[in-house]
Amino acid sequence: QGTxxxxxxxxxxxxxxxxxxxxxxELIDFRGSGMSVMELSHRSATYEEVHNQAIxxxxxxxxISDEYEVLxxxxxxxxxxxxxxMNFLTPEKKAAYIMTGAWSEKAFSEAKLxxxxxxxxxxxDSNYRYIPxxxxxxxxxxxxxxxxxxxxxxxGTQWREFPNTGDVPLIADMSSDILSKPIAVNxxxxxxxxxxxxLGPSGVTVVIxxxxxxxxxxxxxxxxxxxxxxxKNNSLYNTPPTFGIYLLGEVLNWVEExxxxxxxxxxxxxxxxxxxxxxDQSNGFYYGHADVNSRSLMNLTFRVKDEELEKKFLAEAKKxxxxxxxxHRSVGGCRASAYNxxxxxxxxxxxxxxxxxxxxxx
Ligand code: PMP
Numbered sequence: 001q002g003t004x005x006x007x008x009x010x011x012x013x014x015x016x017x018x019x020x021x022x023x024x025x026e027l028i029d030f031r032g033s034g035m036s037v038m039e040l041s042h043r044s045a046t047y048e049e050v051h052n053q054a055i056x057x058x059x060x061x062x063x064i065s066d067e068y069e070v071l072x073x074x075x076x077x078x079x080x081x082x083x084x085x086m087n088f089l090t091p092e093k094k095a096a097y098i099m100t101g102a103w104s105e106k107a108f109s110e111a112k113l114x115x116x117x118x119x120x121x122x123x124x125d126s127n128y129r130y131i132p133x134x135x136x137x138x139x140x141x142x143x144x145x146x147x148x149x150x151x152x153x154x155x156g157t158q159w160r161e162f163p164n165t166g167d168v169p170l171i172a173d174m175s176s177d178i179l180s181k182p183i184a185v186n187x188x189x190x191x192x193x194x195x196x197x198x199l200g201p202s203g204v205t206v207v208i209x210x211x212x213x214x215x216x217x218x219x220x221x222x223x224x225x226x227x228x229x230x231x232k233n234n235s236l237y238n239t240p241p242t243f244g245i246y247l248l249g250e251v252l253n254w255v256e257e258x259x260x261x262x263x264x265x266x267x268x269x270x271x272x273x274x275x276x277x278x279x280d281q282s283n284g285f286y287y288g289h290a291d292v293n294s295r296s297l298m299n300l301t302f303r304v305k306d307e308e309l310e311k312k313f314l315a316e317a318k319k320x321x322x323x324x325x326x327x328h329r330s331v332g333g334c335r336a337s338a339y340n341x342x343x344x345x346x347x348x349x350x351x352x353x354x355x356x357x358x359x360x361x362x
Pocket of ligand 1: 010076079103153173194
């Protein structure tokens with residue numbers, strides 16, 4: 001553990017220690033170039049290798065076929081909320097949004113600025129405790145696309161199984177669970193995710209887009225907001241966030257070196273189980289926000305049975321070196337974000353702390 005804290009931040013969040021150490025080692029003189037990655041020209045062969053390797057690694061880890069382009073853009077998930085409708089929402093069509101939390105709402109509001117949108121399903125009436133069942137999701141064959149948020153960072157819910165939308169493009173915001181488990185990429189026309197939870201530092205946004213979507217996309221929008229421009233230029237149309245892409249590539253190497261996606265999935269399941277067990281075995285001392293069958297393996301949201309105790313829990317946890325356990329300001333309570341790089345030991349320590357806090361305060 002050393003000087004490293006138990007980091008349960010919701011994003012930006014923990015990065016693998018070995019990746020940080022490698023970056024530190026390579027910082028001053030990157031692979032014999034006499035400069036850091038940050039100082040390399042983005043047109044240099046040395047940088048290009050970093051860039052292409054990161055793309056190739058993501059393709060391999062997520063089993064992304066040649067039918068798709070992998071892009072690195074900027075502006076975070078929030079810019080994708082606008083880029084998606086700007087590119088794909090035509091005046092004669094509607095876009096269907098499945099509402100599972102605050103980020104779905106943001107995506108929906110942004111799309112409203114560009115065209116006709118409607119809600120294909122929503123769990124707002126329950127304060128977003130669950131993911132709607134597949135037969136609750138209503139959309140039209142003529143829709144421009146169906147949009148969903150695969151993991152709800154604030155409410156702590158996650159899709160288990162995705163709707164089949166046939167010929168209607170399915171678009172997913174996977175900001176908070178990308179690369180946390182295997183995903184059938186070919187169900188989706190477009191996937192986007194800010195890197196700052198599972199993939200690397202903030203500043204890089206990954207877009208995985210099916211090539212036929214590039215043909216459909218609107219060309220009368222600002223150049224930087226056209227997916228096609230980034231695809232045509234291998235995400236080097238302008239200066240990309242080079243250091244972030246380098247770190248993202250190193251995080252992907254770390255995934256590979258620690259057993260690949262299957263091992264990672266298993267670790268994520270084990271980590272979440274430690275904390276959900278502490279909740280479920282507490283006889284109501286702790287209780288989850290999410291319905292059990294919609295629970296997220298990434299953001300574990302829970303409450304302590306009364307408000308005073310909850311304050312005490314958060315204050316004592318902080319003293320014990322647990323960082324980032326306060327729930328999002330819009331919902332309160334507690335949230336442990338156990339993204340890919342959060343070690344098993346951190347989750348073990350948190351579950352033990354939860355048990356001993358309960359014993360001391362029951
Ligand atoms: N979507 C989800 C699911 C998120 O969790 C977040 C940020 N926490 C965003 C979108 C917004 O991303 P960004 O801050 O990169 O714009």
